[in-house]
Amino acid sequence: MLHTGPVLSRSSTSAPVYRFLFKLVLERLDAETVHRLAATAMRVGTHPRFVRSLVKRLLAPRDPRLRVRALGLDFPSPIGVAAGVDKEGTWFEGLGALGFGFVEVGTLTARPQPGNPRPRVSRRSGERALVNSMGFPNSGAAVVAGRLRRRRRQTIVGVNIGKTKVVAIEDVGADYASCARQVAGCADYLVVNVSSPNTPGLRDMQAADRLAALIGAVRNGLPADGPHLPLLIKIAPDLRDEQIDAIADLALELGVDGIVAVNTTVDATVLRGGAHGEVSGGISGAPLKARALEVLRRLRSRVGERLVLISVGGIETPGEALERIAAGATLVQAYTALVYGGPLWPWRMNRRLSRLVREGGWSGVQEAVGTAASEDASRRPGSSKPRARFPQAGSGQKPSDR
Numbered sequence: 001m002l003h004t005g006p007v008l009s010r011s012s013t014s015a016p017v018y019r020f021l022f023k024l025v026l027e028r029l030d031a032e033t034v035h036r037l038a039a040t041a042m043r044v045g046t047h048p049r050f051v052r053s054l055v056k057r058l059l060a061p062r063d064p065r066l067r068v069r070a071l072g073l074d075f076p077s078p079i080g081v082a083a084g085v086d087k088e089g090t091w092f093e094g095l096g097a098l099g100f101g102f103v104e105v106g107t108l109t110a111r112p113q114p115g116n117p118r119p120r121v122s123r124r125s126g127e128r129a130l131v132n133s134m135g136f137p138n139s140g141a142a143v144v145a146g147r148l149r150r151r152r153r154q155t156i157v158g159v160n161i162g163k164t165k166v167v168a169i170e171d172v173g174a175d176y177a178s179c180a181r182q183v184a185g186c187a188d189y190l191v192v193n194v195s196s197p198n199t200p201g202l203r204d205m206q207a208a209d210r211l212a213a214l215i216g217a218v219r220n221g222l223p224a225d226g227p228h229l230p231l232l233i234k235i236a237p238d239l240r241d242e243q244i245d246a247i248a249d250l251a252l253e254l255g256v257d258g259i260v261a262v263n264t265t266v267d268a269t270v271l272r273g274g275a276h277g278e279v280s281g282g283i284s285g286a287p288l289k290a291r292a293l294e295v296l297r298r299l300r301s302r303v304g305e306r307l308v309l310i311s312v313g314g315i316e317t318p319g320e321a322l323e324r325i326a327a328g329a330t331l332v333q334a335y336t337a338l339v340y341g342g343p344l345w346p347w348r349m350n351r352r353l354s355r356l357v358r359e360g361g362w363s364g365v366q367e368a369v370g371t372a373a374s375e376d377a378s379r380r381p382g383s384s385k386p387r388a389r390f391p392q393a394g395s396g397q398k399p400s401d402r
């Protein structure tokens with residue numbers, strides 16, 4: 001049986017010291033200011049190579065069971081940083097040193113832009129959620145590509161690209177193509193983001209015909225003689241089931257490498273009392289987890305093992321990460337859990353995920369990918385798929401690890 005039950009209590013997803021600091025100081029400051037302070041502290045603190053090596057030695061995932069091979073890359077852990085945390089490509093090395101298996105930088109746009117006016121991120125601490133209306137502030141693809149080109153390639157870096165706000169929707173193909181071209185040589189994989197709610201018209205690009213044209217344009221923007229750059233599409237949680245199916249089918253037809261699901265939601269009903277509340281922007285964190293899992297299951301049932309699925313949305317605990325993996329995600333990502341869980345969150349996640357994988361009887365986390373999906377399939381009449389091995393509730397696994 002899959003651990004869909006109780007997840008880690010809040011106390012076990014964030015360390016007591018961090019929780020204290022969060023309540024006493026951080027929560028009183030503007031969320032984006034805190035984010036910038038964290039980025040600066042991480043950049044400066046881990047700048048000397050010996051400090052970064054030391055942090056890495058202490059916190060990096062070492063258990064070979066956590067390794068995942070996907071998109072032609074070797075990930076030291078399946079747990080990555082979602083787009084939006086390192087928008088500027090300035091602190092991915094530090095995030096990698098904390099124990100994340102990969103970092104998705106961006107969203108970058110072809111030209112620099114300031115994003116929406118501040119404040120544009122607000123906390124819903126009681127619900128472990130964030131609401132943001134950032135609108136892709138960034139220094140532009142050329143500047144960030146320059147930074148990425150100088151990196152030591154110790155951390156796997158995906159680059160997430162989006163629409164420049166001032167570009168007309170008719171010119172969106174050329175805009176994305178230009179962005180893709182600028183970052184092509186310095187990304188380990190590329191994500192075409194058509195799902196952020198804060199750029200007008202962007203999510204309309206998820207319509208199959210528009211998406212097909214956009215992917216074609218992005219491909220044409222990539223250097224013809226360069227090495228294969230894995231291409232993924234990031235989708236919204238607010239799509240209807242048939243739209244999800246259409247995107248999955250299109251991704252297969254176009255030979256896209258994978259899908260990142262999901263971005264933030266504009267469905268305020270996921271928040272307590274949200275049906276009546278005013279929310280301007282996209283909601284992330286705990287309220288998103290049920291929908292993110294639903295979308296993942298739908299995608300997996302449509303594409304099977306033919307695409308790499310990256311699940312993101314509300315993941316807070318190792319049990320939830322494993323649940324997504326078992327449902328078909330090869331990799332997972334988080335943003336909001338890092339905000340509420342603090343800098344040691346990835347280390348705790350890796351440690352406990354290792355244990356769950358061991359207790360589940362898998363040789364490694366990769367072996368667990370899709371096993372809940374195949375378990376579902378094995379229940380269907382006529383299926384000969386073997387039953388998957390999930391740690392049973394009470395199988396020596398602490399409740400806090402589920």
Ligand SMILES: Cc1cc2nc3c(=O)[nH]c(=O)nc-3n(C[C@H](O)[C@H](O)[C@H](O)COP(=O)(O)O)c2cc1C
Pocket residue numbers: 082083084085087106107121130132134136160193196234262263264283284285286288312313314315333334335336337
């Ligand atoms: C403040 C903030 C900024 C974000 N910026 C981006 C972005 O630039 N591009 C993107 O694709 N997703 C962005 N996201 C969405 C996250 O990558 C992720 O899909 C979403 O937050 C759900 O994951 P979570 O519940 O773990 O936070 C942002 C999320 C937050 C909270």
